[in-house]
Amino acid sequence: xxxxxxxxxxxxxxxxxxxxxxxxxxxxxxxxxxxxxxxxxxxxxxxxxxxxxxxxxxxxxxxxxxxxxxxxxxxxxxxxxxxxxxxxxxxxxxxxxxxxxxxxxxxxxxxxxxxxxxxxxxxxxxxxxxxxxxxxx
Numbered sequence: 001x002x003x004x005x006x007x008x009x010x011x012x013x014x015x016x017x018x019x020x021x022x023x024x025x026x027x028x029x030x031x032x033x034x035x036x037x038x039x040x041x042x043x044x045x046x047x048x049x050x051x052x053x054x055x056x057x058x059x060x061x062x063x064x065x066x067x068x069x070x071x072x073x074x075x076x077x078x079x080x081x082x083x084x085x086x087x088x089x090x091x092x093x094x095x096x097x098x099x100x101x102x103x104x105x106x107x108x109x110x111x112x113x114x115x116x117x118x119x120x121x122x123x124x125x126x127x128x129x130x131x132x133x134x135x136x137x
Contacts, residue, residue, distance in 0.1 A: 002084045002121060003057060007076065015121065018046075018083070023060075031056050032108065033097040054081055087120040091101065 006013035020043045024030075028039045034056040035042055045053040058081060059074045083091070094113040101109050 001089060001134045003054075003061060003083045005058060005061075005076065005080060007080050016064075016083075018057070018061075027060055031060060033123060051078075084121060085116075087117055087122055089101050090120055118124075 001018045002015045002044075003018045004013045005081050020028075031042055032039055035050075037045060042053055042056075046057055049104070055074055055076070056071070059069065059071045062069045062074060077083070080124070088128065089107050090113060094110060094117065097109045097113060098106065
């Protein structure tokens, strides 16, 4: 999964690979402290669109690139920040949908997923192995 930040006026978005399992302990602890959530709840809240959690995550990634950036300086319009699933994550979801979706929903679901897979950012160069959904349990 990618956290994608495209501030107004920028032609190209900034894209960070977001895999909660790969965050360092100091980063996880800072996210927990900033949001008041344990890390498992944090990862789910990010996916559900919790603004505070997404802001904290954006701050963490910006801080990697610009160590002096302060949380108070991180502000974004809702449409400037998004999560995008990788092609391999979408393929995993498609496999699960093909197996478990009800027959009356399967065709439409698979067609939508096929379209999303075709448009997804190509993550094949990342070489991370088998795709996993970005939730820490």
